[in-house]
Amino acid sequence: MLSILTNFGCHWSCRYCVYRENGINIKITDYRTFGWKELEEELKQHKGELVSISGGGDPLYDYNKDTHRSKMFYNKLFLLLEKYNCILELHTSILIEEFPYDKCERVVFHLTTPTQIGLINNRLFELPKLVRVVFVVQDYYTNKLILQIVRYVNDNNNAVNELSFRQMIGSNGETKYYCHEFLKQGHMKLWYYIEQCDYNEYFVDDHIEREYLKIK
Numbered sequence: 432m433l434s435i436l437t438n439f440g441c442h443w444s445c446r447y448c449v450y451r452e453n454g455i456n457i458k459i460t461d462y463r464t465f466g467w468k469e470l471e472e473e474l475k476q477h478k479g480e481l482v483s484i485s486g487g488g489d490p491l492y493d494y495n496k497d498t499h500r501s502k503m504f505y506n507k508l509f510l511l512l513e514k515y516n517c518i519l520e521l522h523t524s525i526l527i528e529e530f531p532y533d534k535c536e537r538v539v540f541h542l543t544t545p546t547q548i549g550l551i552n553n554r555l556f557e558l559p560k561l562v563r564v565v566f567v568v569q570d571y572y573t574n575k576l577i578l579q580i581v582r583y584v585n586d587n588n589n590a591v592n593e594l595s596f597r598q599m600i601g602s603n604g605e606t607k608y609y610c611h612e613f614l615k616q617g618h619m620k621l622w623y624y625i626e627q628c629d630y631n632e633y634f635v636d637d638h639i640e641r642e643y644l645k646i647k
């Protein structure tokens with residue numbers, strides 16, 4: 432999948448942050464200097480496909496403040512995607528009324544506690560049909576906690592229809608394997624278990640990178 436990596440800034444509140452802990456560096460995304468021409472060339476190659484957007488930072492961090500003209504950035508991005516019949520998968524930890532989430536094919540919310548599911552359910556704005564939540568498995572996770580998250584999603588949810596877990600990456604780029612066997616057992620039955628790998632081609636500012644941990 433083509434994955435657009437932005438850097439509009441971040442709240443830095445995820446304990447497991449692979450970006451911060453591994454010194455990954457993505458230039459601040461600015462609507463005026465972003466490589467639109469180069470992105471258009473890539474979209475021509477990915478016509479009709481699902482394209483994702485994430486960070487470096489959180490792709491919605493600046494949206495309300497608009498310091499880096501992120502509203503104009505997203506307006507232009509949605510037009511370009513439409514031109515090449517592409518659909519968008521947004522990865523974020525931010526819920527804000529102003530962003531048109533429903534223009535995406537899928538929104539993937541990166542959560543840190545199961546109770547945040549309630550925030551998604553109680554929102555006052557539209558979400559697309561596909562809403563996924565992702566939890567990064569950390570050292571304090573147990574099988575019991577994972578099952579509690581499953582129950583919480585099933586019992587308290589009216590918006591989320593995909594649950595996934597992924598492994599934490601340490602500060603030397605190494606994958607941790609917390610609850611690994613248990614997560615493999617439930618994969619495709621109770622949740623999706625995403626094992627760490629460079630599945631994507633990353634579009635960073637004006638060019639393609641192939642290995643996330645080498646973006647420096």
Ligand code: SF4
Nearest residue numbers: 441443444445448488
């Ligand atoms: S949103 Fe992303 S970049 Fe920001 S702290 Fe969380 S994991 Fe790190």
